[in-house]
Amino acid sequence: MEDQVSDSEGLIRPLLVAPFDPEAPYGQHSRPFNFYKYGKKQGHSLGLLSFRSLARDVKNLIMGLRKIANRRAIIISGLNPFWVLFFTLLVKTLNFFGRQERKAIIDLHGSVFHENINYGWKIRAYFYFFPEFISLQLADLIIFASRELKKFSTEAFRLSGKRGRVVENGTNRPKVESEKMAEKALQESIDRKETKIIIMVAPRNSHSNVLAVLRAQDVMELLKDESELVLIILGGGETLDFVPENTKYLGHVSDSVYHALHDLADLAIAPYPPEAVCGGARNKILDYWIHGILLVSTREGTRGIEEAKPGTNFLLSDSDPESFAQSILGALEMGETEKEKIRKSAQDLARRKYLWKEKSKNFFQIIENETCY
Structure with missing residues (x-):
């Protein structure tokens, strides 16, 4: 050894x-x-x-x-x-x-x-x-x-x-064959023209992540009529009860599949309520940014990242399910130029300071x- x-x-x-x-x-x-x-x-x-x-x-x-x-x-x-x-x-x-x-x-x-x-x-x-x-x-x-x-x-x-x-x-962003690996992980073909993939990294080995996942499930239940939306939750731990049909748990995945799924995501979410305190900083936020994913987050979600600015690096939302659901819809309906500006600002920050x-x-x-x- x-x-x-x-x-x-x-x-x-x-x-x-x-x-x-x-x-x-x-x-x-x-x-x-x-x-x-x-x-x-x-x-x-x-x-x-x-x-x-x-x-x-x-x-x-x-x-x-x-x-x-x-x-x-x-x-x-x-x-x-x-x-x-x-x-x-x-x-x-x-x-x-x-x-x-x-x-x-x-x-x-x-x-x-x-x-x-x-x-x-x-x-x-x-x-x-x-x-x-x-x-x-x-x-x-x-x-x-x-x-x-x-x-x-x-x-x-x-x-x-x-x-x-x-x-x-x-954070880091290795080169991977995104489409092939992501399809294998999901065990089904991804129709990129029909599906909007929302990604969330939340291992259920901490109480703050459990609270965030419960909130995410409430949000996706409110969005059940939006047939093109699917939430992918990465990270180990038990699947929580009452999972909406538009939510999939993938558990732990290899590093290559992890990054492949990030490459295909249309949106990332961090719906941490105020009580879901993390004692440090969440590097999953940096992973979203380095992949150029538009992020909708509560203030608690970006805790510990001093440079995180609402409207510049991410979209800020209140933590209640109704507000967060509307923030997701608003993010997806934004003009491409406006979305790209926020994505690029976040990605540049991650590359400049957080590799x-x-x-x-x-x-x-x-x-x-x-x-x-």
Whole structure:
């Protein structure tokens, strides 16, 4: 395996601890996956400890602990707060008993405490507060997915601003054979003259996405008489009840099919109600933009993306089903020149500031400067 290295080599290599398997075709966590992918391409001697593999058996656990012991910079990304705390404490314990100093770096995508407070789940929120508080206090460096997340975390967890940096989420657009792959994924022929495809990426492993999907289904039920419209929902998790006939769940798809479906979409939606708070930023919005898809979103949908301007990069809608349904119809009825202006503005923004390869350079430059790995 590529991340099995000698101890002497491991001493100068950062190690990424993240919940994805580079060999698995589906269900990648976009942020750590892309940092790993582009970090390797950019020449960083980056090791990987896949937490999915680590959890399988005792042998993998022992090998994983050995990898951590042999490295000076440990990057923890995309894990549950309790596992973040576990690995942070492990690094600090090894430092206490060992002869070399290791840096615990937390790549923070969001705050479960923040999200649950907004859902009104106070007991559950404070259940997560303490592991988040302790791990962030112990971390040598914290990288936040948005400035808003940094501001909230600094205030809520009483952090020193000196230990926090911001690297936003990113996007990319590989070349794929869109028509053929999309038709295969849908298991039917797509008549582009008759069908308007609306796309929504929403894995049902977070409460905010579940709320958005429920809202989307209500919207599509209101649009059931618009026979040319079909909503495609991407992402894993259970299919929710009472699915309208004009809504299709595709679950996890390969990266190539994911991008192929984006290439064919006429519209993207992000119908997140105000209570569907995301602790960081939604990189799915950037994916819509890089593909040049016109986006209808609530204000909550574009949370964490500071440059997102209604009427310039996307169309803003109220979150109630009736208003959102009308916003969809209004977007589809817009003149082509007006739609193209918004699509191009959003795409230019994504290309200029939010490419994963550039975010990866920034990410590892910060880590190198702060930890001298």
